[in-house]
Structures are given as C-alpha cells and as structure tokens.
Amino acid sequence: MKRLKKGFLGLTLALGLLVTTACGTDATSDAKASEPIKIGVVGEVNEVWDFVKEKLASDGVEIELVKFTDYATPNVALAEGELDLNSFQTKIFMDSFNEDHGENLVAIADTVIAPLGIYSSTIKDVSEIKENDVIAIPNDVSNEGRALLLLQTAGLIEVDPAKKQIPVVEDITSNPLNLTFETLDSSQTARALEDVTASVINSGMAVDAGFIPTEDAVFLEPVTESSDPYYNTIVSREEDKDNEVFQKIIEAYQAEDTKEVIAETSKGSSIPVW
Structure with a gap:
C-alpha cells in the first residue's frame, strides 16, 4: 500500500512539473511576442517608419528601428537573428546577397522605388560631362549594374x-x-563628390547628404515597367514570412496615409509601388 502511495505521489509530482513547464513555455512565448519588433533601416532619416511605428503603437505592436550606415550589415544582422525585419534594399540587392552568402532572405512586401541619381558639385547637366572625367559608382553587384544602366x-x-x-x-x-569609373561602397559615393566630376548616389544616401533627388540630381533614373527589380522591400527570414505581426506591419505601411507621408518627406523622390 505504501508503495502504491509513493507511486501515486511520484505521478502527481510529474504531472505538476509537466503543467508548470507548459505554463512556463506559454509565458516565455508571450514574453517573446511582446518584445519590440527590430527593423533594420539605413540612414538617420526614417520619417516614414517613424510614422508607421507610431500608428502601430496604438495597436499594441512595438517597433524598434535599428539604424545602419551601410547596405551590407543589415542583411547579415537579419540572417543571424539580430533583427526581425529590415527595410532598405531592392529585390535585386537581396537576391545578390542571398546568392553570395547562401542565405534565404525573402521579400514579404513592396514599399517604394527610390530612383538612383547622378549628382555633381561642378556641373548642372549630364551633357556637361567631358572626356576623361571621373565618375564614382557603387561597387556592390546590384547597385553597380544599376548605376551603369543609368x-x-x-x-x-x-x-x-x-x-x-x-x-x-x-x-x-x-x-x-x-x-574613368571609381567604384566605391554605396555609403561613400556622396562623400566622393569633391574628388570626381559626378557620382551615382542611392536616393537614401543622397537625402542624408542634404540633396533633394528630384531637384538636385543632374540625371535621375526613370521609372518604367522594367523597374520591378529595383523596388524596395520589407524583408524577413524565410521561416518568418507568414508571421501575423509582420502582416500587421505591412498593412500599416501599405496604407493611404503612409503614401502621404512618403510624398511629403521625400518631396516626391520616393514612389509607392504597392
């Protein structure tokens, strides 16, 4: 009889431990779900994401913007789990990163297209570029190709x-x-303007450097049906692409009031593409 009681007590303790462990797992999941969603962005100027962040806060979704100064690190950080999402790159840039690094990041939503521009501190029109001038262009595969096509x-x-x-x-x-073409990191092409005749600069970097692309570029990339590879995207790891919270973020971004903020803050230089 004592043996039976002892066995029953052991079973009770085991069940209690199982229940406690299960509750602990739920608590951990809830805690994880309540953590801020870390989104990697490039540059200091992020008014659109600041607006989306404020909208989502009232819906119980907290966003933390993690700012980078280059175009390589945010993808590495996402792939390694230091970020939940990033939003800074074109589809073709992401594809190139995946191929080069053996990763499987995925675009889960389109945001804007930000036309690439040719800028100069010495000329006012592309027709003024003369023989033997030096042009700075980005050196990563996707942006170098895009610059040359421009x-x-x-x-x-x-x-x-x-x-x-x-x-x-x-x-x-x-x-x-x-x-002559001087290939530089994308973050350096704006800084090279004093040393070259002209420089091909990504829109975000141009804005950070104080330019208004639609006004200051001596030549701006046209937007056509073939521009899809250059659409900017919200990117996640492949296993997280259907995350429900991420879908709320997409919905908040792809909204009419967000379009208004994009138009105002970019002075028309970024074009919504959803």
Whole structure:
C-alpha cells in the first residue's frame, strides 16, 4: 500500500512539473511576442517608419528601428537573428546577397522605388560631362549594374545587353568620352563628390547628404515597367514570412496615409509601388 502511495505521489509530482513547464513555455512565448519588433533601416532619416511605428503603437505592436550606415550589415544582422525585419534594399540587392552568402532572405512586401541619381558639385547637366572625367559608382553587384544602366540611359556609355541588370565596369562596350569609373561602397559615393566630376548616389544616401533627388540630381533614373527589380522591400527570414505581426506591419505601411507621408518627406523622390 505504501508503495502504491509513493507511486501515486511520484505521478502527481510529474504531472505538476509537466503543467508548470507548459505554463512556463506559454509565458516565455508571450514574453517573446511582446518584445519590440527590430527593423533594420539605413540612414538617420526614417520619417516614414517613424510614422508607421507610431500608428502601430496604438495597436499594441512595438517597433524598434535599428539604424545602419551601410547596405551590407543589415542583411547579415537579419540572417543571424539580430533583427526581425529590415527595410532598405531592392529585390535585386537581396537576391545578390542571398546568392553570395547562401542565405534565404525573402521579400514579404513592396514599399517604394527610390530612383538612383547622378549628382555633381561642378556641373548642372549630364551633357556637361567631358572626356576623361571621373565618375564614382557603387561597387556592390546590384547597385553597380544599376548605376551603369543609368549611365547608359543618360547616353554616356553602352553595356553588354547579355549582362541584363547586373553588368560590371568590364562589361562596358562603348565609352566614347573615355570616362574613368571609381567604384566605391554605396555609403561613400556622396562623400566622393569633391574628388570626381559626378557620382551615382542611392536616393537614401543622397537625402542624408542634404540633396533633394528630384531637384538636385543632374540625371535621375526613370521609372518604367522594367523597374520591378529595383523596388524596395520589407524583408524577413524565410521561416518568418507568414508571421501575423509582420502582416500587421505591412498593412500599416501599405496604407493611404503612409503614401502621404512618403510624398511629403521625400518631396516626391520616393514612389509607392504597392
């Protein structure tokens, strides 16, 4: 009889431990769910995300913006789990990162297209670029290709069409002005303006440098049906793409009042594409 009681007591304790453990797991999940959603962004100026963050706060979703100064680190941080999402890059840039690093980040929503621009501190029009001038362009695969295609659209060079959207300097097939191309990290092309004739600068970096792209660029990238690879996106890890909280964030971003903020803060330089 004593043995039976002892066995019953052990079973009771085991069940109690199971219940306690289960409750502890639920509590941990709830705690994790209540943590801020960390979103990686590039640059100090993030009025649109500040607006979305404020909207979501009233809906019980807390966002923490994690700011970066370059275009490589936010993807590494997301892949390693230091971020929940990031929002700074084009689809083609993400695809290039995945291929180079063996990752599987996914675009879960489109945001805006921010046209690439040619800027200069010495000329006012692209037609003023002369023989042997030096042009600074971004050095990562997707942005280098995009910059070269922009220079081709501006009539300065021609590139091998077989390279489609990712040509590199070596793929230039015609360079009538014998231009020299200085490839730099995207975060440095604005700073190089004093040392080159012109510089191809990403919109976000241009804004941080004090430019208004639609007013200050000597040549601005046209937006056409073929621009889809250059749409900016909200990006997550593949296993998190259907996260319900992330869907709330997308809904808050892809709203009419957000469009108004985009238009106001970018002075028309960023175009919503959802």
